[in-house]
Amino acid sequence: MQDALSTRQDLFADFRHVDFWIFDLDNTLYPQDLNLMVQMRTRTYDYIRQLLDTDHTGAAELYERFETVYGTAFNGLIIEHGIDPHVFLDYVHDIDHGLLVPDLQLADAIRSLPGKRVIYTNGTVGHAENVLKRLGITDAFDCIFDIVWADLDPKPHRAPYERLFAQMGADPKRAAMFEDVARNLEIPHALGARTVLVSPEFLGRSRHTDRAAADVALGYIDHVTHDLRGFLAGVLNALPDNRHNEDDRPGTF
Structure with missing residues (x-):
């Protein structure tokens, strides 16, 4: 397991082959303290x-x-x-999304990832669209997969993960998943994906809570970060320039 201090060499080795990027929505694409x-x-x-x-x-x-x-x-x-x-x-999901503000740096980083980028959430498409619109990153993703699409079978159950890879024609061994809930990374890791826990409780090797330490001790978390934007910048910096995604077409939902 590598943390947010992963070296460029670490990130290149782990993400050089990835062309399918899966992002959880809530508490992953925006700070948890927005509540x-x-x-x-x-x-x-x-x-x-x-x-x-x-x-x-x-x-x-x-x-x-x-x-x-x-x-x-x-x-x-x-x-x-x-x-x-x-x-x-x-x-x-009838909540106030007004605390969310545009995050243009995050949007640029996600758009630059090579290959397909999708949202996979236990929420609804409507909620996801509200969040992405407020963050200004709607066009950074190719698809949204929600709880209705999953036939109401939520993460961390195995079947919807397998369905996601099958529907997108994606190889799990060429995938990476970003999540704030540790248990939701167990199945994608078992299928061969690289896994990144987005945890505000983890602030580096020397400062983290007992809960964060317990999470990262699990065998199915490859990386952990409290700063998704910074982590993605590190990944992009580690990849060759010709792997960055230049296709900025609007996402399809």
Whole structure:
């Protein structure tokens, strides 16, 4: 595992062959401290509270149990309570995106990556489009793959990863994935992809939290960074100039 201090040689060796770049959306393309996920969690608590006529504490406890047992609260609500998934998704993603601001340097870095660039999110296409529009990076991606496309089967389950590679005609061994949730990198690593954990808790070899240290000790994380923009700049700097992507056509969704 290499951290954000990876050398140019490290990055060249790990990414020189990559031509398929997969990016998670929330807390990966924008800073975690903007708390958009907190808004969505609060909306989920409200949905559970109204659905089951419980209080905030009861809703939070159910949320945690669903996350533990089913991987997501969304799955738990479908399995145990038969909710309409589309009503739930519309409700939870009805949040304020106003804290997001354009990140032109990130947009330029992603556009310059050679090959295909896609979003793969457990959220919805509508939410992803709102985020990308606010960040000014809509045209940096070729496709958005969301929870509806995945037949409501969320990360970290294996099937949607395999479907993603198959649909794009991509070789996992020529792929790289960027994620803020460590467990979501296990399957792509097992399939042969390079994996990068985007973690604000990791600030280098000498300064990181116990949680970040536990994450990077996992065998399926190749790199970790708290600065996605800087990490991608390092990757691009390590690659030959003729590998940079000069195709800036708008993404297709």
